[in-house]
Amino acid sequence: MASQDAPPATSYAPSDVPSGVSFFLSIPFAFFLPELVFGFWVWILVAATQVANPLLQGWVMYVSLTSFLISLMLLLSYLFGFYKKYDSWTVLDSLYHGTTSILYMSAAVLQAHATIISESQDLHNYYINVAASFFAFITALLYILHAFRIYYH
Numbered sequence: 001m002a003s004q005d006a007p008p009a010t011s012y013a014p015s016d017v018p019s020g021v022s023f024f025l026s027i028p029f030a031f032f033l034p035e036l037v038f039g040f041w042v043w044i045l046v047a048a049t050q051v052a053n054p055l056l057q058g059w060v061m062y063v064s065l066t067s068f069l070i071s072l073m074l075l076l077s078y079l080f081g082f083y084k085k086y087d088s089w090t091v092l093d094s095l096y097h098g099t100t101s102i103l104y105m106s107a108a109v110l111q112a113h114a115t116i117i118s119e120s121q122d123l124h125n126y127y128i129n130v131a132a133s134f135f136a137f138i139t140a141l142l143y144i145l146h147a148f149r150i151y152y153h
Contacts, residue, residue, distance in 0.1 A: 028149035031142050032075045038139040039068040045132035046111070049118070049125045056114045060136065063107040067100050067143070090150060097147035104143050108136035 043064040051057045083089040115129035
């Protein structure tokens with residue numbers, strides 16, 4: 001008699017990734033939309049100012065725009081179920097958010113420095129830089145929380 005073995009698994013998906021609307025309501029996946037919204041505000045606000053120091057705010061633009069686009073691709077890959085094909089998806093997610101949190105914190109500090117520099121030049125640009133600094137620090141905090149929650153998930 002032949003033994004009845006279970007068929008091999010065709011999916012490596014983590015069992016605890018929700019689908020549908022519950023995806024956006026469960027931690028750590030609930031951080032995706034705020035990361036995108038606040039990150040969007042960072043690069044829009046930095047782009048709206050007269051750049052006082054191109055080196056500082058160029059790095060802020062690079063980090064915020066790149067993080068926005070990669071986070072959007074990661075969100076779409078979760079929504080379309082691409083994570084089901086790979087075993088190490090949570091490692092990729094954790095490494096991405098950990099690295100991005102460090103880069104975003106450096107960008108937030110540089111944006112705060114650019115805000116201090118612009119204080120003496122133009123008050124309108126100063127207020128826009130203050131808002132960009134605020135959103136940069138909030139976004140960095142969201143990426144840090146997401147990284148820790150994915151790592152300890």
